[in-house]
Structures are given as structure tokens and as C-alpha cells.
Amino acid sequence: MSADWHPTACILCECNCGIVVQTDGGHLAKIRGDKDHPTSRGYTCNKALRLDHYQNNPSRLTSPLRRRPDGSYQEIDWDTAVTEIAAGFKRIAETYGGNKIFYYGGGGQGNHLGGAYSSAFLKPLGSRYRSNALAQEKTGEYWVDAHFYGGHTRGEFEHAEVSVFVGKNPWMSQSFPRARTVLNEIAKDPARSMIVIDPVLTDTAKMADFHLRVKPGADAWCLAALAAVLVQENICDEAFLADHVDGADVVRDVLRTVPIDDYAKHSGVDNELLRAVARRIAAADSVSVFEDLGVQQAPNSTLCSYLDKLLWILTGSFAKRGGQHLHSTFAPLFSPGGVGRSPVTGSPIIAGLVPSNVVPQEILTNHPDRFRAMIVESSNPAHSIADSQACRAAFESLELLVVIDVAMTETARLAHYVLPAASQFEKAEATFFNLEFPHNTFHLRHPLFEPLPGTLPEPEIWARLVRALGIVSDDDLRPLREAAEQGRDAYTQAFLTELGANPALGKVLPYALYETLGPTLPDNLKGAAALWGLAQKAAITYPDAVRRAGHADGNALFDAILNTRSGVTFSVHEYADDFALISHPDHKIRLEMPEMLDEIRALRNTRPGLTTPEFPIVLSAGERRAFTANDIIRDPAWRKRDTDGALRVSVEDAEALGLVDGGRARITTAAGSAEARVEISATMQPGHAALPNGYGLDFVDTDGAVRVPGVAPNELTSAEWRDAYAGTPWHKHVPARIENAQSDLATASA
Numbered sequence: 103m104s105a106d107w108h109p110t111a112c113i114l115c116e117c118n119c120g121i122v123v124q125t126d127g128g129h130l131a132k133i134r135g136d137k138d139h140p141t142s143r144g145y146t147c148n149k150a151l152r153l154d155h156y157q158n159n160p161s162r163l164t165s166p167l168r169r170r171p172d173g174s175y176q177e178i179d180w181d182t183a184v185t186e187i188a189a190g191f192k193r194i195a196e197t198y199g200g201n202k203i204f205y206y207g208g209g210g211q212g213n214h215l216g217g218a219y220s221s222a223f224l225k226p227l228g229s230r231y232r233s234n235a236l237a238q239e240k241t242g243e244y245w246v247d248a249h250f251y252g253g254h255t256r257g258e259f260e261h262a263e264v265s266v267f268v269g270k271n272p273w274m275s276q277s278f279p280r281a282r283t284v285l286n287e288i289a290k291d292p293a294r295s296m297i298v299i300d301p302v303l304t305d306t307a308k309m310a311d312f313h314l315r316v317k318p319g320a321d322a323w324c325l326a327a328l329a330a331v332l333v334q335e336n337i338c339d340e341a342f343l344a345d346h347v348d349g350a351d352v353v354r355d356v357l358r359t360v361p362i363d364d365y366a367k368h369s370g371v372d373n374e375l376l377r378a379v380a381r382r383i384a385a386a387d388s389v390s391v392f393e394d395l396g397v398q399q400a401p402n403s404t405l406c407s408y409l410d411k412l413l414w415i416l417t418g419s420f421a422k423r424g425g426q427h428l429h430s431t432f433a434p435l436f437s438p439g440g441v442g443r444s445p446v447t448g449s450p451i452i453a454g455l456v457p458s459n460v461v462p463q464e465i466l467t468n469h470p471d472r473f474r475a476m477i478v479e480s481s482n483p484a485h486s487i488a489d490s491q492a493c494r495a496a497f498e499s500l501e502l503l504v505v506i507d508v509a510m511t512e513t514a515r516l517a518h519y520v521l522p523a524a525s526q527f528e529k530a531e532a533t534f535f536n537l538e539f540p541h542n543t544f545h546l547r548h549p550l551f552e553p554l555p556g557t558l559p560e561p562e563i564w565a566r567l568v569r570a571l572g573i574v575s576d577d578d579l580r581p582l583r584e585a586a587e588q589g590r591d592a593y594t595q596a597f598l599t600e601l602g603a604n605p606a607l608g609k610v611l612p613y614a615l616y617e618t619l620g621p622t623l624p625d626n627l628k629g630a631a632a633l634w635g636l637a638q639k640a641a642i643t644y645p646d647a648v649r650r651a652g653h654a655d656g657n658a659l660f661d662a663i664l665n666t667r668s669g670v671t672f673s674v675h676e677y678a679d680d681f682a683l684i685s686h687p688d689h690k691i692r693l694e695m696p697e698m699l700d701e702i703r704a705l706r707n708t709r710p711g712l713t714t715p716e717f718p719i720v721l722s723a724g725e726r727r728a729f730t731a732n733d734i735i736r737d738p739a740w741r742k743r744d745t746d747g748a749l750r751v752s753v754e755d756a757e758a759l760g761l762v763d764g765g766r767a768r769i770t771t772a773a774g775s776a777e778a779r780v781e782i783s784a785t786m787q788p789g790h791a792a793l794p795n796g797y798g799l800d801f802v803d804t805d806g807a808v809r810v811p812g813v814a815p816n817e818l819t820s821a822e823w824r825d826a827y828a829g830t831p832w833h834k835h836v837p838a839r840i841e842n843a844q845s846d847l848a849t850a851s852a
């Protein structure tokens with residue numbers, strides 16, 4: 103074992119905490135938090151210590167695979183795979199048009215560098231439509247954010263006097279830096295408060311000063327009532343609204359008509375407690391709000407995004423310590439604008455992403471504009487998109503499906519070709535989830551191991567595919583290649599000149615950087631070449647903040663990124679910068695959204711609750727727990743407990759349904775049926791049950807047997823069950839029937 107500690111990062115959630123590891127052969131033998139990481143500062147949660155189960159995963163792919171007509175796979179060499187795949191997509195583009203090639207994924211929680219090269223292959227082919235998991239959670243919020251201020255905001259929980267978690271359980275799901283440490287600090291400090299809006303008594307809710315235990319799906323009424331208290335009790339921040347907000351009066355007129363007591367009742371929350379929460383928010387110097395899947399994947403999700411942002415806007419908790427902030431971005435996670443509507447279902451394309459839920463419908467049809475071919479990179483949509491059955495049928499009907507992954511996934515099993523990627527510890531890698539303010543950081547991870555034989559890093563895979571298209575020649579690249587040898591300044595000059603002179607280069611930009619700057623980069627960091635362009639852009643977009651962080655220009659920032667093993671602070675903002683980051687010309691928050699105001703008015707005539715006598719229980723399909731990490735780790739041995747992902751049910755429901763703790767239950771929804779182990783839990787309220795996310799992945803055990811521990815949640819979800827504005831799924835709100843399966847089991851074993 104090597105005694106050196108190598109800096110890298112945990113890849114299991116968007117925090118990407120810095121870690122240091124000792125390696126032993128191909129193993130991550132010892133893992134600790136990295137005290138030098140500028141954001142996580144030594145922090146990790148329990149999951150980071152289990153990362154070797156990702157790196158050494160028996161499902162790892164080690165050769166490109168081509169499907170035989172009988173459905174089995176044949177190992178083929180890289181040259182054959184690349185030639186056939188490039189020819190296949192070219193044929194699709196020539197026959198039907200390049201916009202029939204659909205791209206899904208591009209990165210999970212910790213690996214966004216590979217996807218940064220995809221456009222060099224997709225653009226020349228004419229492919230335009232894409233999507234990824236953000237289109238099944240964050241697009242509704244993005245739509246509201248775009249309207250309000252044209253950016254993404256984050257709370258500064260470390261310093262917030264009041265922290266509000268709406269459908270968010272950070273003790274388990276993290277998502278902001280050093281989450282458990284910060285939650286403990288808030289809980290201990292009598293001057294600070296934590297407010298949790300969640301139907302479940304989660305670990306976070308247990309620490310909260312105020313727990314608004316809403317009925318599942320009733321958040322819109324609860325949030326409308328909270329905002330209405332601010333208005334009706336005249337406790338908004340008038341000076342802030344006058345100076346920095348446009349349209350506040352129209353919004354206040356609507357909120358003035360909200361019957362607060364009725365809405366508290368509809369949402370299952372005590373009226374006095376709800377008012378106390380609103381008053382606590384109004385009295386605070388700073389408020390930070392985090393909304394997540396509990397509302398983003400439930401009915402009225404876009405409306406809830408609108409309403410929960412009113413809590414900090416109406417109280418002016420912006421551009422100050424502990425408040426909500428617009429932050430710098432190193433690389434865009436979303437492409438603004440996009441192409442409007444999806445070709446078959448006409449669904450809204452928000453942030454450039456087709457809603458995940460409509461993907462099967464965009465394929466499984468005779469519509470002439472249907473997608474004919476698909477590339478999936480670092481995602482497992484056959485398992486992670488609603489309605490797995492429809493996904494399987496859709497993907498099987500494609501003329502060409504190529505999957506780039508480290509493991510043989512449910513989606514890979516449907517592909518014509520599977521390309522094996524080097525793992526995230528075998529290549530230069532990075533996350534683009536850089537969402538902090540006032541200090542924002544970027545971490546380029548250096549490879550710890552050689553790529554597993556037979557695998558390639560994605561930048562190289564994309565480069566080979568682009569080369570096979572034969573659209574850029576060596577002559578096109580030569581001037582840039584020569585300039586790269588002469589240093590950064592020469593390269594910058596040549597880049598501007600060549601890009602102007604040779605439009606073909608513009609279409610394959612990341613590829614051009616990879617082929618010309620890439621070979622000059624040290625330490626197996628060729629794949630980091632695309633970061634050069636992003637560093638230039640960051641320096642141009644935030645010149646003062648980048649300089650304050652100690653980087654004279656884009657080249658200096660790029661070199662700091664290459665040379666700093668534990669991550670770099672790339673921007674240092676001042677609180678007042680928040681206003682400058684508002685993209686509207688007057689730099690004011692634009693509050694009026696007529697559709698959302700109509701939705702608030704419409705709450706009066708509806709009631710929460712979508713269950714039926716046939717499906718009387720609300721199932722949350724896909725909760726985050728101590729040992730869940732989306733679909734990133736397939737080997738169930740990584741879990742220290744809950745190995746089969748229990749169905750959590752309330753004491754009351756268990757009694758009514760005759761369920762026993764540790765026994766089996768059958769869960770049936772409109773989409774499907776599954777069986778799970780029962781955990782009776784006092785944390786659940788009657789009528790609400792929960793299954794974890796990331797289970798039901800098939801796995802070939804050491805004895806060669808295929809095992810599928812737990813329930814694949816999307817065997818139980820329906821594609822139509824989605825938000826009207828953003829198309830985001832209602833995974834947290836699936837009407838279900840739950841029955842005791844013990845008797846079935848007895849019959850089966852008899």
C-alpha cells in the first residue's frame with residue numbers, strides 16, 4: 103500500500119466533498135476528508151468511506167460491446183466500435199435529419215468533464231435535443247428563477263439566522279457544504295432557527311425548531327398561507343421591495359385574498375404554528391431556503407418553487423450574509439433558451455432539456471419527428487426515468503442506441519453498442535455543481551489509477567468519434583497545436599485568430615482544445631483541456647471576482663486549476679454583487695408571473711390529495727437514505743444496513759393493513775406492482791409510505807447469479823404523472839395500494 107495521501111473527491115452527491123485516499127493496488131484503501139478542500143474543509147458524510155465499492159465493482163465493463171441479433175453481446179475492439187457507431191449516427195442524420203439523434207445524460211453527481219466534449223460529436227451531426235436528470239427535478243425551479251432574476255440561487259446556510267428546508271432532508275441528502283456540521287450548529291444555537299416542511303419526521307425535522315408536517319402534496323396551500331401571513335400581517339421588508347423588486351404589489355394583492363386559516367387546515371398544519379413560522383422568517387436578519395424533491399417531484403411543483411422563493415424575497419433576504427444568493431458559475435449546467443418545444447409531445451423545453459418524463463413518448467410513436475437514435479452517457483434512464491416499462495419498450499424500438507458507462511446497466515442491456523468508460527478515479531474529472539457564494543470553488547481531480555484495461559476516458563471516446571466523422575483535418579488543427587507548444591499567451595492569440603478564420607473549428611470546440619492544448623497538459627490531464635475555455639469565460643464574465651480570488655486572467659485561473667490538487671476558489675464576491683448578477687437590465691427581481699398568480703388563485707377551488715379508493719396511500723417512490731446514491735454503486739455490499747430498501751409505513755397503516763415489521767408487503771400502483779420488506783416507522787404519517795431511491799439494480803454476484811435487491815421505484819411510476827409547466831415527475835406522490843404479502847409468500851413456499 104502506498105503511504106501517500108492523494109487528494110480527490112467523493113462522487114456520491116453533488117457536494118463532491120474533497121477527500122484524500124491511500125491506494126492499494128487498484129483499491130481505495132483508506133479514505134479521509136480533505137482539510138485543504140476549500141468548500142468541504144475536511145467534512146464527509148458516512149458514504150464517502152465506501153467508495154471502493156464504486157471503483158472495484160464486479161459489473162465494470164472492460165470492452166466495447168456490440169449486441170448480436172439474439173440479444174447477447176460480443177466484445178469488439180475500439181476501432182471497430184468507433185467506426186460503426188460514427189457511421190451509424192451519420193446514417194441516421196442523413197436519412198432522418200440530425201435532430202432525430204437524442205442525447206441523454208452527460209454526467210452524474212461528480213463527473214461532468216466527459217459530457218463537456220459531447221457537443222463536438224453531436225453538433226456536426228445536427229443533433230439538437232437533449233436531456234438529463236435535471237429535467238426530472240430542477241427545471242420548474244429554473245423556469246421561475248429565469249423569470250425572477252435569470253440565474254440560480256443558493257442559501258448561505260452556514261450563516262443564516264433562519265434556514266428553511268422545503269421537501270428537503272439535508273441530514274440524509276446533504277446538497278450543501280458540510281451539511282451535518284451546519285445543521286448541528288444551527289440546532290445548538292438558540293439565536294438561530296431551523297424550519298422544516300415535510301410530511302415525514304425526518305432526521306432533519308427532528309432537529310428543527312419548527313416542523314410543518316404537511317400532508318403529502320399539500321405544500322402549495324401551506325406555502326401560499328406562509329407568504330400570505332407576511333403580506334396580511336404587514337411584515338414584509340418594504341424598503342427592499344421598493345428598491346429591488348418589480349411587481350411586488352400585484353403579488354401582494356393576490357396574497358391578500360388567501361384564506362390563511364383554511365389553507366393551514368387543508369395542508370394539515372396547525373394555524374398558529376404556521377403563523378409563528380412566517381413571523382420567525384420576517385423577524386430574521388437572514389433567511390436561506392432550500393427546496394428539493396419533496397416539492398419538486400410532487401403536485402404543484404412549479405407553483406411551490408414560486409411560493410417558497412417569495413418567503414425570502416418578500417422579507418428581503420438577498421445580497422446579505424446568511425441570505426439567498428445568485429452565484430457565479432464555472433460551467434453552465436443548463437443551456438438557456440433551448441429549442442422551445444419537444445418534437446412529438448410538444449412539451450416545454452426548459453433550460454435546453456426535454457422533460458425526462460416524456461422521453462418514452464418522444465420515441466414510441468409513428469410521429470415522423472420521433473427520435474430514431476440515442477446516446478446515453480453516464481445515466482441509467484431505463485431505471486431512473488418514470489415508467490420503466492415504457493422506457494424499455496421505447497429504447498428497444500430505437501434504430502441505434504449507444505450507452506457510455508462504467509457498468510452494465512439496465513439501459514446498457516438495451517443498447518446496440520456499449521462503450522466502457524474509465525472510472526472517475528481513473529481520469530481527470532470534475533463536477534460542474536459549483537453553486538457557492540460569496541466564495542465559489544472548482545476542483546479538478548487528477549487520476550489516481552490507470553484506466554482499467556479496455557476502458558477509455560470520455561474525452562478520448564468523444565475525440566475518436568469526432569475523428570471518425572472526418573470533418574476536421576490535421577491541417578485545421580496544426581496552427582493551434584503549434585501555438586500550444588509556445589505557451590498560454592500564444593495559444594490564446596492563435597485561438598482567437600483560428601476560430602475567426604475557420605468556422606468548422608467552432609462546431610467542434612472542445613475537441614479542438616483536446617487535440618491541440620490537451621497533449622501539452624501534465625499528469626494525464628489531457629481531458630482537462632476543455633476547462634481552458636471555461637476558465638477564459640469565467641474570467642471575462644466575473645473579472646473582479648476572479649481577480650479577488652487571486653487569478654489575474656483566464657490563463658492564470660486555468661493554471662491554478664491544473665496545479666491545485668484540492669480545489670481552487672475561482673470567484674470571491676461581495677454581497678452587493680448579488681444585484682449585479684440579476685440579469686434584467688434594471689437589476690431588479692421581477693416578481694409577477696401571471697401563470698403562477700392564476701395558480702395561487704386556483705388553489706381556492708381545489709384540495710390537496712390525489713388518492714382514490716383503489717389507490718388510497720401516497721407512495722413516495724425514491725427517498726434518500728443513509729446508503730443510497732442514485733444508481734452510482736451497483737454492488738449491494740456497499741450498504742451497511744437496509745440492504746433491500748424497506749418500504750416505510752406508518753404505525754396506523756400497518757395496523758389497518760395487518761403489516762408486520764420485517765414482513766413483506768405488496769405495493770400496487772396504476773403503473774405496476776412490487777414486493778418489499780416492511781419497516782413500520784413512527785416517522786411516517788397515516789396514508790403515506792416511502793421506498794428508497796437507487797434500489798432494484800441488477801447485479802451479478804460472485805457466484806454468477808443475478809440479484810436485484812429492493813424495488814426499482816420507476817416500475818411503479820407513470821409518465822403522465824407530471825407537472826403542467828415543467829413536466830417534472832410526481833415521484834413523491836404516487837397513489838398506491840399496499841397489502842400484506844405474507845400470505846402470498848406462505849402460499850409460494852408451501
Ligand SMILES: Nc1nc2c(c(=O)[nH]1)N[C@H]1C(S)=C(S)[C@@H](COP(=O)(O)OP(=O)(O)OC[C@H]3O[C@@H](n4cnc5c(=O)[nH]c(N)nc54)[C@H](O)[C@@H]3O)O[C@H]1N2
Pocket residue numbers: 114115116239268269270271272274275276277299300301302304316317318319320321394395396397400722724725726727728729730731732795796834835
Ligand atoms: N444519501 C443520498 N444523498 C443524496 C442522493 C442519494 O441518492 N442518496 N441523491 C442526490 C440527489 S441526485 C438529489 S436530487 C438530492 C435530493 O435530496 P432530497 O430532496 O432531500 O431527497 P428525498 O429524500 O428524495 O426527498 C426529500 C424529502 O421530501 C419529503 N417529501 C415527500 N413528499 C413530500 C411532500 O409532499 N411535501 C414535502 N414538503 N416533502 C415531501 C420526503 O419525506 C423527504 O424527506 O439528494 C442528493 N443526495
Ligand SMILES: Nc1nc2c(c(=O)[nH]1)N[C@H]1C(S)=C(S)[C@@H](COP(=O)(O)OP(=O)(O)OC[C@H]3O[C@@H](n4cnc5c(=O)[nH]c(N)nc54)[C@H](O)[C@@H]3O)O[C@H]1N2
Pocket residue numbers: 207210211213234235236238239395479480481482483486487488506507508509511523524525526560723724725731732733734795815816819833
Ligand atoms: N422514482 C424516482 N426516480 C428518480 C428519483 C427519485 O427520487 N424517484 N430521483 C431522480 C434524480 S433527482 C436523479 S438525479 C436521477 C439520477 O439518475 P441518472 O441520471 O440515471 O443518474 P445516476 O443514477 O447518477 O447514474 C449514473 C450512471 O453513471 C454511471 N457512471 C458512474 N461513473 C461513471 C463515469 O465515470 N463515466 C460514465 N460514462 N458513467 C459513469 C453509473 O454506472 C450509472 O449507470 O434519478 C431520478 N429518478
Ligand code: SF4
Pocket residue numbers: 112113114115116117118119145146147148149150276277
Ligand atoms: S455523499 Fe456527498 S456529502 Fe457525503 S461525502 Fe460524498 S460528496 Fe460529501
Ligand SMILES: [Mo]
Pocket residue numbers: 235239
Ligand atoms: Mo437529483
